[in-house]
Amino acid sequence: MQNKSEFGGDFAKFINGLAGTVAGMSREAGESARERTREWIAGLDFxxxxxxxxxxxxxxxxxxxxxxxxxxxxxxxxxxxxxxxxxxx
CATH class of the missing domain: 1.10.287 (Helix Hairpins)
Structure with missing residues (x-):
């Protein structure tokens, strides 16, 4: 059985990894949305x-x-x- 400090350290690592993953997904979603917007505007006759x-x-x-x-x-x-x-x- 793990002691509480090991569990807390593992939980903190998990949360940090999760935060990094969410930040990366957010960044990719923003870039994707910008690219789709550029493509959409380029398709218009501006x-x-x-x-x-x-x-x-x-x-x-x-x-x-x-x-x-x-x-x-x-x-x-x-x-x-x-x-x-x-x-x-």
């Missing part, structure tokens, strides 16, 4: 901030170019109208 900013910048440049072209077309139309009104050389 874009990164960098991709969003790049597209936003391209759209701004395209808008500026469209405005510039619209101004050129208006100037050409005005020149044609003036030419037509002046006798059309």
């Amino acid at each position: 874009v990164s901030r960098e991709e969003f900013e790049a597209v936003k910048e391209m759209a701004a440049k395209a808008r500026e170019e469209a405005d510039s072209l619209a101004a050129r077309v208006a100037a050409l139309e005005a020149a044609l109208s003036a030419r037509a009104a002046g006798g059309g050389e």
Whole structure:
């Protein structure tokens, strides 16, 4: 028969081992949940901030170019109208 101090030491070792096992399981569960969340988000059609900013910048440049072209077309139309009104050389 074990004495009480040996039993207490064995019980403490058991509890420490159990605590370590539970901590490891908790850590693994957290990592697994994070990985599943990353995979789920990756499956959605989200874009990164960098991709969003790049597209936003391209759209701004395209808008500026469209405005510039619209101004050129208006100037050409005005020149044609003036030419037509002046006798059309």
